[in-house]
Amino acid sequence: MNAQHSPASQAETRRARQSFRSKIKERWESPVAGYLFISPWLIGFLVLTLWPMILSAYYSFTDYSLLEAPNWIGTKNYSLIFTNDSLFAQSLKVTLLFVVLSVPLKLISALLVAMLLNKDIKGMSTYRLFIYFPSLIGTSIAVAILWRNMFGADGFINQIIGFFGIQGISWINNPETALSTLVILVVWQFGSSMVIFLAGLKQISRDLYEASSVDGASKLKQFFNITLPMLSPIILFNLVLQTINSFQMFTQAFIITQGGPVNSTYMYALYLYDRAFGRLQMGYASSLAWILLIIIGIATAIIFLSSRYWVFYEHERKGKA
C-alpha cells in the first residue's frame, strides 16, 4: 500500500505534526522545576497518605493497641469481625440503610429544586440564597444541637404535628424514628448538590427543548428525553460524591443520637471511632477501616459499572451521528 503519498494521509501527518508541536508549546518540559512545585503535595501524599495506608493495612493484621507494640495475629481481626461481632453487623446495616435512604432523597430534592431555579425570574437569587442556606452550616455541631432540640419531646416538630392534634414523641429517643431524623437532616442540606445540578442544567442547549416542543413533546416527556439524559454525567458525579460521603457519616450521629437508641443510629464511622479511640484497639479499628474502604469501593464500582447503561455522553451521540 502506498498510503504515504495520498493527500489525505499527508494532511493527517501534517495535523499530527502540528498537534505535536502545539503540545510541546502547551507546557514546558522541566522535570526539576516540576517536581519542586509539586513537592509539597508529593511529600504529603507519600508520608501522610500512602505510608499510613500501608501501615493501616499492616495494623489490620495485628493486635496493636497504641499502648503495646503490634503483634502479628494474621486474619484474626477479620474473622472476628465477620463471624462474631454483632456491632459490626448492626453498624453496617444502619449505615447501608442510611446511604440508601438519604442519597436518593437528597439528589431528587436537589434536582427538582434546581429545575425550579433554572429560569430567569425575579427574586431568583433570593430563593437560591434561602435554599442553599442549610448546606452552608453543613456538618457543624451547631446544626446537630439544633436538630436535637427540634426533634426532641418539646421540639418544633411536635408542635407542628400537635397543631393537627397528633401526640408527638421524642423522635431522637425512639429507635423507630431516630435514623429518619438524621436522614432528614442530610436531605435538608441538598444545596451543594443543587448548585451542581443548576450549573449542569444551564449548559443544556435551549434548542433541544424548542425542537422537541415543535414536535409536540410534553414537559414530562422533555424531562425524561432531554433533561435526564443530558444531565446524567452530573447525576453520576453527584451520586458518587454523596454515596462516598454518606458512608462516612459521623458528626451528626455522634452528637444528635450518640448511635442510640438501641444502636439504631450506630453508624459505621462511629463504631470505628469507638474501637480506635474508646478502646484503643488500633489493629481492630484498622481492619474496620479497610473493610469500609472496600465496601465504598464496591459501591462506587457498582455505580460506575451501571453508569454505562444510564449515563449519556454528548460526544458519543455526535460520534454515532
Add this chain to the structure above:
Amino acid sequence: MNLRLSLKNGQWKRHLLLLVSSVVMMYPVFWWVGASLKTNSEMGSPSLFPSVPQWSNYISGWTAIPNYSFTHFYMSTFELVFGVVLLTLVSCSLVAFGFARLDFPLKNIWFALVLVTLMLPSQVTLVPQYVMFNAFGWVDTYLPFWVPSSLGVGVGGSFFIFLLVQFIRGIPRELDESAKIDGCSYFGIYWRIVLPLTKPALVTVGIYAFLWNWDDFFGHLIYINSIDKYTVQLALRLFMDTQSAMEWGQMLAMSLISILPAVIIFLFAQRHFVEGIASTGIKG
C-alpha cells in the same frame, strides 16, 4: 421584566413552589433564632418567638463553661483555621501551578493520584496518622492541622489542587510565554503572573478551607484534648455534655453565634461559592 408581568406569564406556579421550598428550608433557622431567646419552660410553646426575648441567654451562655469564656474558644479556633487557610493557599497554588503549567515524568500518574485521594475515605489513614502525630508529640497542638495543610493534604486538599489546576489551565499562556522569553524564572512566572490572575479561584479555595476547617469536628475531637486549646466546635459539645439540666436557650444561642462567620462570608462572597462548586464537576 417586572413581577406582575412574570406572574402573568404563568410564572406564579414556579414562584409559589419556590416560596414554599424557601420557607421549608428556612423555617428551622427561624425556629433556631426564636428558640435561642426562649426560656427552657417556653421551649415547648408553639409560638416561633418568645413573649419576652431572653437576651441573657447570649450573655450567660458566653461564659457558661467554667474558667473559660467563648472569647477564648473563638481566638483558638481563628488561630487554627487562619493558619490552615494560609498554608493551604500557599501549598495548593504551588502544586497546582506545577501540574497545570510544567511537564515532568510521571506527571499524569501523580495527578491521577490527586484525584484518587479526592475519593479516599479518611478512615483508612486515620489510625496510623494518629499514631504518627502522637509519636511526634503533636497531639493537643494544632500541628496535626497545620502540617498536612502546608503539604496540600489537609481537609479538602486534593479538591483545592484540582480546582486550581482547572482554573490555571484556563488562563491564556501568552503572558507567561513572554515573561519566559524575558528571562523570568518559573517561580517568577508563578508569583508575578499566574498567581495574580488566579485570585478569584484562590478566594474560593480560601472560603472553603475556612468553612470546612471551621466545621471540622472529627479532627478536632481526636487531636485536641485540653480545654485550653478547645475549638468552638469542641466547646459547644462540652457545653452540651456538662449541662445536667439542658439549658437549651443558651446552647442554641451559642451554636447560632458559631455559624455567624460562615454566614457572613457567604453573604459577602456568594458569587465565589456558586462558581466554586459549579466549576468542580462540570468541566472535563
